[in-house]
Amino acid sequence: MPAARRLTRTGSTLRVTATGGPRAAAPRVSNARLAMAIFLAFESMFFAALVAAYLVFRLRTAIWPPVDLPELPLAVTWLNTGVLFASAVTMRRARRAQRDGLRDELARALTATAVLGTVFLAVQGSEWVRLVRHGLTLSAGMYGATFYTLIGCHGLHVLAAVVWLLVVLARAQRHRFAGAVRVPLELCAIYWFFVVALWAGLFPLVYLL
Amino acid sequence: MRALVVMCVGLVVAALLSVLPADALAQGCAMCKTALDGPMDPTTEAFNVSSLFLMATPYTVVGTLGVWMYLSARRADRTADHDDETE
Numbered sequence: 399m400p401a402a403r404r405l406t407r408t409g410s411t412l413r414v415t416a417t418g419g420p421r422a423a424a425p426r427v428s429n430a431r432l433a434m435a436i437f438l439a440f441e442s443m444f445f446a447a448l449v450a451a452y453l454v455f456r457l458r459t460a461i462w463p464p465v466d467l468p469e470l471p472l473a474v475t476w477l478n479t480g481v482l483f484a485s486a487v488t489m490r491r492a493r494r495a496q497r498d499g500l501r502d503e504l505a506r507a508l509t510a511t512a513v514l515g516t517v518f519l520a521v522q523g524s525e526w527v528r529l530v531r532h533g534l535t536l537s538a539g540m541y542g543a544t545f546y547t548l549i550g551c552h553g554l555h556v557l558a559a560v561v562w563l564l565v566v567l568a569r570a571q572r573h574r575f576a577g578a579v580r581v582p583l584e585l586c587a588i589y590w591f592f593v594v595a596l597w598a599g600l601f602p603l604v605y606l607l
Numbered sequence: 608m609r610a611l612v613v614m615c616v617g618l619v620v621a622a623l624l625s626v627l628p629a630d631a632l633a634q635g636c637a638m639c640k641t642a643l644d645g646p647m648d649p650t651t652e653a654f655n656v657s658s659l660f661l662m663a664t665p666y667t668v669v670g671t672l673g674v675w676m677y678l679s680a681r682r683a684d685r686t687a688d689h690d691d692e693t694e
Contacts, residue, residue, distance in 0.1 A: 426680040426683040426684065427679045427680060432676075435672055435675065435676070439668045442664070443664065443665065446660070446661060446668075447661070449660065450658075450661045451657070453653065453656055453657040453660060454653045454654055454657045455653075456653070457649065457653035457656055457657075458650040458652075458653040459649075460649065
């Protein structure tokens with residue numbers, strides 16, 4: 399028998415079933431997801447401000463990069479971009495495994511995502527060391543300042559995402575049921591996809607433009 | 608009594624409006640005006656592009672948020688309807 403639905407005075411839905419009394423239904427968009435979305439909106443505006451500043455310096459300068467400074471490593475960064483995109487695929491697999499209750503698969507996919515994220519950070523770090531040795535430092539004019547600010551902020555976000563992911567992974571391994579990490583994993587995945595999508599915008603802007 | 612309340616509110620609004628400053632010409636940031644008041648050189652164009660980008664971003668972000676919330680709510684409704692039919 400279909401359950402009847404009533405609206406409470408506050409607007410949330412009450413479902414009345416034939417077998418039991420009324421019970422409050424879950425909100426249409428969970429509070430956690432909504433909070434995450436608002437947080438990501440703030441993050442987007444933060445990066446938009448950085449990109450706007452970068453655009454001003456980039457578009458007003460005819461010769462970019464300046465002649466005495468090294469060019470950014472394209473081939474390695476292309477590969478690194480592939481690594482980060484692959485991490486989005488493994489994160490998607492993790493979510494599916496969690497939904498299907500496959501605990502081992504969940505742990506495997508989360509580990510793979512964390513490893514790929516760490517590889518991305520390690521390659522970025524090694525490239526930065528190389529660039530600094532070639533003279534591209536934070537104080538080497540607007541080129542260095544905007545590059546390290548923009549890409550550095552993204553790197554910090556990836557680092558935060560990896561730490562968050564490791565916490566979720568530890569929690570997933572501690573609990574017997576994959577369902578126990580549903581909300582933390584969902585939020586972590588949203589953040590991870592955000593960081594990957596951000597790179598999809600930053601990479602062409604900084605490295606290819 | 609109601610007329611008295613409306614009259615009081617009207618008086619307060621009128622008092623507040625009377626202290627508003629007179630109309631003034633729109634003014635921009637002094638630094639921007641100094642740097643960008645001139646022909647369309649690369650700096651001016653760069654600022655224009657950057658301003659347009661920053662202007663569009665809040666709409667994009669809020670729009671994306673709105674679409675995402677609408678789709679999530681619709682999906683939740685469909686799931687609830689499906690659950691109701693199976694109960």
